[in-house]
Amino acid sequence: MNRQYKARIYVTLRPSVLDPAGVAVESGIGQLGIANVKQVRIGKYIELMLTAADENQASEQLDRICDQLLANPVIENYQFDLDEVQVQLGVST
Known part of the structure; x- marks a missing residue:
């Protein structure tokens, strides 16, 4: 039986x-008069839902999606969180 998972992917x-x-944002923060912020880095955040037989299969699929589509492995790192979602079946009256 397939399970549904929610993934939160971070690419930096x-x-x-x-x-x-990041340099531009750090400069903008400084122009706001805030001087205690340094080393700003900008990344991407992606959420998606996927269906898989188990968490291991979902994780393998996500790894492939990130490595081949969402991130450029030459210049970017990625990590993801994966949570199983309980599907609630609707009850019709």
Whole structure:
């Protein structure tokens, strides 16, 4: 029986990669008069639902999706959280 999972995926630039968007945001924060914020990094956050036989299969599918589509493994790292979702069947009256 297949189960449904909710994935939360975080994609960030590798620490060695320059982050121009992060630099721009850090500068903007400084222009707001806030001087205690440093090393701003900008990334991507993705949520998706998937159906799989078990958590291991879901994790393997997510790893493939991230590695081949959502992240550029040359310059980006990714990690994800995976939670099983209880499907509630509707009751009709």
